[in-house]
Amino acid sequence: NEYKSYLSQDMDINDNNLKGLAECLEKTLKADINLRKEAEKFLQSIESRKNFPILVLKLVSMDNLDLKIRVAGAVYFKNMVKRNWQVDSDNKIDDEDRNQVRSLIISLMLASPESVQRQLSDAITVIGAEDFPEKWPNLISELVEKMKTASNFAVVNGVLQTAHSLFKRYRYEMKSDKLFTEIKFVLENFAEPLTQLFEQTINLANSKADNKAELKIIFSSLVVVAKLFYSLNYQDLPEFFEDNMERWFPKFLPLLTLENKLLDTDDSEEAGLLEMLKSQICENVALYAQKYDEEFAPYLQKFVEAVWNLLLTTSQEVKYDLLVSNAIRFLSSVAERPQYAELFKDEAILTNICQKILVPNMMLRESDIELFEDNPFQYIRADMEGSDAETRRRAASDLVRALCSCQESAITNIFSSYLTHLITGYQSDPSNKWKDKEAAIYIVISLAVKTKTERHGATTSNEFMNLNDFYMNQIKPELENANSHLIVKSACIKYITTFRSTMSREAVVGSIATLTPLVASNSIVIHSYASTAIEKILIIKLPNFTPVTPQELSSSFEAILNGLFSSFGVEGSNENEYLMKLLMRSVSLMKEQLPHPLIKNLTSALTTKLNEICKNPSKPHFNHYLFETYSCLIRNSCVANPTNITEFEGALFPVFQEILQKDVTEFIPYVFQVLSLMLELQKNQIPSQYMALFPFLLTPLLWERPGSIPPLTRLIQAFIEKNPAGVSQNVNSLLGIFQVQRV
Numbered sequence: 001n002e003y004k005s006y007l008s009q010d011m012d013i014n015d016n017n018l019k020g021l022a023e024c025l026e027k028t029l030k031a032d033i034n035l036r037k038e039a040e041k042f043l044q045s046i047e048s049r050k051n052f053p054i055l056v057l058k059l060v061s062m063d064n065l066d067l068k069i070r071v072a073g074a075v076y077f078k079n080m081v082k083r084n085w086q087v088d089s090d091n092k093i094d095d096e097d098r099n100q101v102r103s104l105i106i107s108l109m110l111a112s113p114e115s116v117q118r119q120l121s122d123a124i125t126v127i128g129a130e131d132f133p134e135k136w137p138n139l140i141s142e143l144v145e146k147m148k149t150a151s152n153f154a155v156v157n158g159v160l161q162t163a164h165s166l167f168k169r170y171r172y173e174m175k176s177d178k179l180f181t182e183i184k185f186v187l188e189n190f191a192e193p194l195t196q197l198f199e200q201t202i203n204l205a206n207s208k209a210d211n212k213a214e215l216k217i218i219f220s221s222l223v224v225v226a227k228l229f230y231s232l233n234y235q236d237l238p239e240f241f242e243d244n245m246e247r248w249f250p251k252f253l254p255l256l257t258l259e260n261k262l263l264d265t266d267d268s269e270e271a272g273l274l275e276m277l278k279s280q281i282c283e284n285v286a287l288y289a290q291k292y293d294e295e296f297a298p299y300l301q302k303f304v305e306a307v308w309n310l311l312l313t314t315s316q317e318v319k320y321d322l323l324v325s326n327a328i329r330f331l332s333s334v335a336e337r338p339q340y341a342e343l344f345k346d347e348a349i350l351t352n353i354c355q356k357i358l359v360p361n362m363m364l365r366e367s368d369i370e371l372f373e374d375n376p377f378q379y380i381r382a383d384m385e386g387s388d389a390e391t392r393r394r395a396a397s398d399l400v401r402a403l404c405s406c407q408e409s410a411i412t413n414i415f416s417s418y419l420t421h422l423i424t425g426y427q428s429d430p431s432n433k434w435k436d437k438e439a440a441i442y443i444v445i446s447l448a449v450k451t452k453t454e455r456h457g458a459t460t461s462n463e464f465m466n467l468n469d470f471y472m473n474q475i476k477p478e479l480e481n482a483n484s485h486l487i488v489k490s491a492c493i494k495y496i497t498t499f500r501s502t503m504s505r506e507a508v509v510g511s512i513a514t515l516t517p518l519v520a521s522n523s524i525v526i527h528s529y530a531s532t533a534i535e536k537i538l539i540i541k542l543p544n545f546t547p548v549t550p551q552e553l554s555s556s557f558e559a560i561l562n563g564l565f566s567s568f569g570v571e572g573s574n575e576n577e578y579l580m581k582l583l584m585r586s587v588s589l590m591k592e593q594l595p596h597p598l599i600k601n602l603t604s605a606l607t608t609k610l611n612e613i614c615k616n617p618s619k620p621h622f623n624h625y626l627f628e629t630y631s632c633l634i635r636n637s638c639v640a641n642p643t644n645i646t647e648f649e650g651a652l653f654p655v656f657q658e659i660l661q662k663d664v665t666e667f668i669p670y671v672f673q674v675l676s677l678m679l680e681l682q683k684n685q686i687p688s689q690y691m692a693l694f695p696f697l698l699t700p701l702l703w704e705r706p707g708s709i710p711p712l713t714r715l716i717q718a719f720i721e722k723n724p725a726g727v728s729q730n731v732n733s734l735l736g737i738f739q740v741q742r743v
Helices: 002-006 015-027 033-046 052-060 067-084 095-111 114-131 139-149 153-171 177-207 212-234 239-243 245-257 273-291 293-313 318-335 338-344 347-362 366-374 376-383 392-428 434-448 467-480 486-498 505-520 524-538 550-568 577-593 596-613 620-640 642-661 668-680 688-697 706-722 724-728 731-742
Strands: 449-453 457-461
Touching (some): 015 067, 052 067, 052 095, 067 114, 114 153, 139 153, 139 177, 153 212, 177 212, 177 239, 177 245, 212 239, 212 273, 239 245, 245 273, 273 293, 293 318, 293 347, 318 338, 318 347, 318 392, 338 392, 347 434, 366 376, 366 486, 376 524, 392 434, 434 449, 434 467, 434 486, 457 486, 467 486, 486 505, 486 524, 505 524, 524 550, 550 577, 550 596, 577 620, 642 688, 668 688, 688 706, 688 724, 706 724, 724 731
Antiparallel strands (some): 449 457
């Protein structure tokens, strides 16, 4: 604790305080968790003292100090700013210190090593979000001044990265007068210097085309300049950029076709600077094509040609994925607008697009297969849940839909020949050409979906395609074939999930029996997909679709349960949320038709599962569905036969008491919720074990957790309703809790 003796109360900038702060920061890097936590706790105890932020910045600026301590100081400063910069009733940073920080931090950030610069840039972003422009009106002028007078591109890049951090929120913030006032202020002070820098940097890139080291720095700047262009143009077309389009787009255009071996990367997966720049330019021109089409019209044809050539010459390597997906999205943004329909009217052009862009980018690659095998949940998130927004396949699928919006019949006819070719090829050699079948299913899904929602899947579909016939002839046989490739099966299940609201009810409800055996598959993707498909079928509620009845589910229910618990035993699926969600939905649908012995067995199995996971809860959705299943079982069983409540109490009270004693915070709100339900269903005098728990419920710590308050309140209400006399004995403690909550 020697460092504590150095740090004085006044936090003046002197050797002793700097030495103590350095030693304390060094302790925060120690492997010993106790030393680390003690140092972190001490720093937080003194961070509200006047002059402390300035002391930290002084330490971060010291060139003679070990870099790792400077970085630790910068990280601490960033986190302190995140915690304390927003002004509230407990203002932890002195106003004078705030002024000094704003006056020092830009110069310090730009003069620092890159590892320190990144942390200080993040801190500036936090401060800027709170203070700019009202309390920090000179921020932009200072950045512009540093950019203009910089002696090297490292400083320029620091300025650009800081500006990007500040302005990227313009992409997602809601429109407001305040926001537009701020953007107007930024444009008035930053747009012209940024444009000049762009022009100068382009010229410099041409003159340094054979200097690898300088090219890397120059293109790093161009990437950020292109990102800034996107942010500043996102909300609305600024007058400045409308008047100066000629200074930007004719220079963007050749960059799309630029090739320079010096900027290539050896890594097949990591995008290089040139790919990142081209990708951002594609985003920029897509933005203009979508939102400012009239102003962008003079440049459109040339960019369509450039992007087309770019797609034809770019390989299938993973490092080009973002570039290809953004390039395809640009074509989508053009194709979906009626005024550009003429560009895609020619059948030869459409055939070329399908043959050379769409089909190649819809085929599975080795990286997709590896993901399926090695990281199944990431595969599921990408393929089923839509986190693949930046992949080639998703972009190609979006382009198909965009083209169909104006040329549905023509596109369907062109793809029909490809579908026939792919399916015929697969049928000739299923073992080796299974990728063709998977691609055919993916193409059909892309072609057929016109509109969709998360709840119902596809809600309108391509009128030129017979979804029921394709299901009966191409999907159902694959699901019933034990030798079908697992990835083909997953595509087939996705087909059912996607078109569950547009296929005939007979086919959809009948698919439950086809999917049920797959719930027990050893493949995580397959049993997760099958569970998801059945669960989504069970909740369909549409005017033209009568909901699935308990009678229709009953024939598959026990097999589903057996499959679910079998799959819970597969390594990696012991806390599979898709399985548990299906279990919850099935139990909910069956209602009181569940036989009592099955309920007992199911409750026992779930309680065993709960005992396992309460040691280390890690899957919030799984936990939620587990406790909801308990609630469904209790409600369905005890409403019809209230005496069954004692069996649930016997099964659940031991594990619930353990959760409460060990303070498993993730589960405590759910425990209160289930206890409330069981207490509300009591018809006779409530058992003593409930009243033994009541004093614990009045512990102030429980009421300090916002997530516990609603279920706690419901549980207390149930106590008052069922045993008012018992509650009256604790009325003072109860009123004390009420008083604390009011305060």
